[in-house]
Amino acid sequence: MDWFSPIDLYCERVGVGLWPEPVNALSNLAFPLAALWAWHVAGQHGQRRLIVVVLCFLAALIGVGSGLFHSFANAWSEYADVVPIWSFVAxxxxxAIALVGGAPPGKVARIGVISAAITTVAVSATSGDSAAHSHAAxxxxxxxxxxxxxxxxxVFAAITFWRGHAIRxxxxxxxxxxxxxxxFRIMDLHLCSVWPMGTHFMWHVLNALMVALLLQGLIRCGPAQSEV
Structure with a gap:
């Protein structure tokens, strides 16, 4: 694998270098802001348990990794992009299973092993080979x-509605x-001719909002720290 060959996958990138995707790179600041909001609310609700701390850290790290990828745009920065994302998901x-669903530790551990395996497969499948193809086709x-x-x-939303959980x-x-x-991610390359900046930055902004909503739901609707 060539770790340093440039990858060009998005409408905004029209050259090689550190700063050909300024909007895509800067829009990742939304992730640390989502993490800071979650951290602040977690303090207000007495919810700064370890798993919340790690999730807030990963949320901020998503922005750092994606910012690196849209700055350097090569294989090593692509891993920096996808690893925090899938780690956060897992x-x-x-x-959610432990704090919202109230699952026993054994079940959480088994699901953890499965999640780790899925994360490994997802990272392998979504990175490292982008330089060999283009999304244009x-x-x-x-x-x-x-x-x-x-x-x-x-599925998560459906289950929470079925159970009538406050996080729904x-x-x-x-x-x-x-x-x-x-x-917005799908439209990016399709709109290059009429909107050279592209729409990929909205993928970042809305994903940060999604992360913020998930964290807020977990913090506000999970059991009190004294209960677990």
Missing amino acids: LYVLA DPLNGSLQYAPALVALL WWALAAAITFLVSLG
């Missing part, structure tokens, strides 16, 4: 890789936000 699944602009995450969000509206809002963000 850990949030465990947190793909009508979905490489977004099919996120279908499992969308399905997981929709947060989960539904997060699922809808992610669906809209996928739309």
Whole structure:
């Protein structure tokens, strides 16, 4: 694998260098802001348990990793982009099962092993090979890789509504936000001729909002720290 060859997958990038995607790079500041909001609310609700701390850290790290990828745009920065994303997804699944669903530790551990395996497969499947192809010929602009995450969000929202859990509206809002963000990701290369900046930055902004909604739901609707 060539770790340093440039990768060009988005409308805004028209050259090689550190700063050809300024909007895509700067829009990742939304993730640390989502993490700071969650951290602040967690303090207000007495919810700064370890798993919440780690999730807030990963939320901020998503922005750092994605910012690196849209700055350097090569194989090593692509891993910096996808590893925090899928790590957040896997850990949030465990947190939701443990804190919201009240699952016993044994079940959480088993699901943790499964989540780790899925995360490893997802990272391997979504990174490291982008330099060898272009999304230009793909009508979905490489977004099919996120279908499992969308399905997981929709299932999570459906289960919380079925159980009447307080987190249900947060989960539904997060699922809808992610669906809209996928739309902006898909449209990016299709609109280059009329909108050279592209729409990928909205993928970042809305994904940060989705992360914020998920964290807020977990913090506000999970059991008090003294109860676990």
